[in-house]
Amino acid sequence: MTQLHHSAGEQQQRASHAALASLLNLTLLPGFAFIWLLLNLKKCSQDGIDRYHTVLGLKLNLIAAVALLVVTGLMILAGGLGSAWTWVYVITYFTMVHSLFILAAVWALVRAWAGQKLTVR
């Protein structure tokens, strides 16, 4: 019984670490925090909250990479660096979408702290 409780606590802690890594990858430590997420995945339980938040973090960051880097890259390719309109779209889009990903990661973090999945009870 004690062992099970301890295990659940550990899962919750790993879930919190995964959510924090996801947030850090979107903010202060892009790349490095993604490696942390991948390393976290190895330590996760088969079907616990830790795996859920690690996989969620990986998915969120991969989608963010596409939405931020690929889409803005395409905008620049299409419009060219010398066009004022390229910068209008790129800066406005990047700032707004990046902020939304950060907010999603913050929500995931507080859910992980509470040992809950992303969806509201």
Add this chain to the structure above:
Amino acid sequence: MQYQSQSVAKLYFLAAMGLFAGQILFGIILGLQYVMGDFLFPEIPFNVARMVHTNLLIVWLLFGFMGASYYLVPEESGRELYSPKLAVLMFWVFLVAGALTILGYLFVPYSGLAQMTGNGILPTMGREFLEQPTITKLGIVVVALAFLYNVGMTVLTGRKTVVTIVLMTGLVGLAVFFLFSFYNPDNLVKDKYFWWWVVHLWVEGVWELILASILAFVLIKTTGVDREVIEKWLYIIIAMTLITGIIGTGHHYYWIGTPSYWQWWGSIFSALEPIPFFMLTLFAFNTINKRKREHPNKAAVLWAMGTAVMAFLGAGVWGFLHTLSPVNYYTHGSQITAAHGHMAFYGAYVMVVLTIMSYAIPLMRGQQAKSNRMQVMEMWSFWLMTVSMVFITLFLTGAGILQVYLQRYSDAPQAFMVVQEKISLFYWMREAAGLVFLVGVVLFILSFFLPQEEKNMQAQPA
């Protein structure tokens, strides 16, 4: 409502609502003047409309802060307000002084208003946001002192909580820093230097303390989360606010004649300014997620959550966007500043006042929450105002980037008015979003005044 004297807040909230509607009306006029320069000229020239728009914002937010304080301080202190009569008297003094000032702006040429109000004796007029005649500024000081005395005595003679201590710190700071509006040196650099001590140290300093304490109060009441947990968050948030915000004033000191070290100090510390707003979001999300009960006033909880998110976006992200000195070199005073200003004021201060109104007004009427129908209307007002403000910000950001590029960055910079013509599409879209915002304001106000369905209302427990 636990104490009878809390009801004085209702007067302040009503005035705040009326002035908020006025502010948005002038915003609509102003937005139209950006694209139709002669609109309402000469009756309401652009400079007058702008002055009324910004001054009404400041005045109604002050009414909101005072109303919030009169509501929450007795409840937190566990006693009646020290002097409800003084609160009512000061309400009328402030309202009459404010109304006369706005009427003065509208019906008397500004130079004539300065002469009429004796500005020559102690000149303080003519500076952005501090356009009020000196006599009005003196009136604000009197009202602020009476207000501080009233809530201060209530706090000192009652229970002290972290919420009231943080709130009082913010309110005292608000009054103290306003005194710099009376310092008006001839040297333009010194003038601007100390002008920011009012403007910046208000909105990126002491007002954040007021914001955090009001939000903490509403979250304590609506979520049932332990006060101790919320208070710890509050301490960290206000510490980060002051650590980053005070020296962050330096981001206003780039290239205005101040020493060049401000480029570094301003850039570094103001780059850290999003941290307290980020923590505010984390705090609100965490508190709401760990709520111990479902409060019947769902609209108030929505406003509280919205405040944290929009303050982070408007003040945090959009502030960071142009705060580093090499970036600000190009963006200073462009429409990017306007984008940041709109979303930051809305997210941080407008929304927190609407949050406490949403929470407190039903309680002052003896209900825990409005009827379901009126709450739905209020939530519509939330989404209309919030989404339209996001679009206003995005359109102004687009306008600002284009403006900076064409006017300041390009190899062949174009003249200001030429560029204004080229970004007029953004101004039109901003105007459309502004009209949607106005609909949101009207719905918000109506949700308090339309008849409530008795059967759905929950009576306040005795």
